[in-house]
Amino acid sequence: MKKYLVSLFLLQLFSCTPQENKKANTVAYFDLAGYFEQEAARLQKGNPTIIKNVTALAKAEQKATKITDWKTELASFSNADINKSSWKGEFITTNNTGNISYATTNPKIPIKKIEIVSINNKVKSVKIFKATKNYLYTSKDTLIYYPDSLYFIQNLQNIKLLGDKKYQVTGKFK
Numbered sequence: 001m002k003k004y005l006v007s008l009f010l011l012q013l014f015s016c017t018p019q020e021n022k023k024a025n026t027v028a029y030f031d032l033a034g035y036f037e038q039e040a041a042r043l044q045k046g047n048p049t050i051i052k053n054v055t056a057l058a059k060a061e062q063k064a065t066k067i068t069d070w071k072t073e074l075a076s077f078s079n080a081d082i083n084k085s086s087w088k089g090e091f092i093t094t095n096n097t098g099n100i101s102y103a104t105t106n107p108k109i110p111i112k113k114i115e116i117v118s119i120n121n122k123v124k125s126v127k128i129f130k131a132t133k134n135y136l137y138t139s140k141d142t143l144i145y146y147p148d149s150l151y152f153i154q155n156l157q158n159i160k161l162l163g164d165k166k167y168q169v170t171g172k173f174k
Contacts (some may be wrong), residue, residue, distance in 0.1 A: 001126050004170040005087055009086075020080045020087045021025060028083055028088050028089075029082050029083055029085065029091060029093070029102050029114075030076065030102070030114070030116055031054070031081070031098060032078065032080060032081040032082065032083075032114065032126070032128075033078045033079075033081035033082050033083070033125065035126075036077045036078040036128070037071070037078065038072045039070070039077075039145075039147065040070035040071040040074050041065070041070075041071070042126075043070040043074075044069075044070045044071075044120070047066055048066075048148075048173050048174065049064055049066060049173075049174040050065055050066070050067055050169070050171045050172065050173060050174065051063075051064050051130070051171070051172040051174055052064075052065050052169070052171045052172075053170045053171075053172075054167070054168070054169050055166075055167065055168040055169075056168075057165070057167075058069075060120075060149040066105060066174065067171075073171075074145075076141075076143055076153055077126065077128065077143055077145055077151075080111050080114065080128045080130065080143065081135070082109075082111050082114065086147070087104075087109060089121050090104050090106050090109060091103060092104070095145075097116050098117060098118045098119055099115070099116070100115070100116045100118070101113060101114065101115045101116070102114045107133070110130050110131065110132045111128065111129075111130050112129050112130060113127075113128075113129040114126070114127070114129075116127050120147065123144050124146070124147070125145065125148060126143075126144070127142075127143070127144050127145075128141070128142070128143040129141070129142055129144075132141075135160075136159065136160055137157060137158060137159040137160065138158045139155065139156070139157045139158075140157075141153070141154065141155050141156075142154045142156070144164070146167045148173050149172070150170065150171065151169075151170070151171045152168070152170050152171075153168065153169045153170075154165050154166070154167070154168045154169075156169075
């Protein structure tokens with residue numbers, strides 16, 4: 001009986017987890033990750049047909065398709081979220097009646113600029129500009145999203161000893 005009680009006590013002791021600090025998650029800038037999570041869920045439910053054009057290594061391919069996983073399809077946009085605690089205060093915000101932009105000159109931050117156009121609090125376009133540079137390569141990404149119309153992803157790379165590489169994905173909603 002003692003062994004049973006000791007075992008029960010130890011089980012309860014080790015199964016207890018400290019309570020998380022439930023302070024509000026503050027968002028300093030536009031919640032890009034949250035927006036694209038909602039878009040992915042909406043598009044997953046609506047299941048639109050997309051005319052997708054992919055260009056890589058100077059070869060292009062186009063086809064009409066249904067995207068099976070919108071969260072993965074829009075991951076490049078979601079991953080450009082600038083609401084990281086270490087980046088707080090690193091972006092200059094410009095707000096001109098529905099046109100919001102966030103820009104940084106910090107070379108350690110790959111997302112250089114985000115432009116969001118809204119009309120009546122509804123997002124009409126999102127443009128993201130990324131750049132990375134080091135002694136081995138430079139990379140520039142342009143991501144553009146127009147809800148229910150088009151998404152565009154372009155990557156330009158220059159890798160030492162390998163030269164320039166470019167790929168582009170365009171998805172037009174049918």
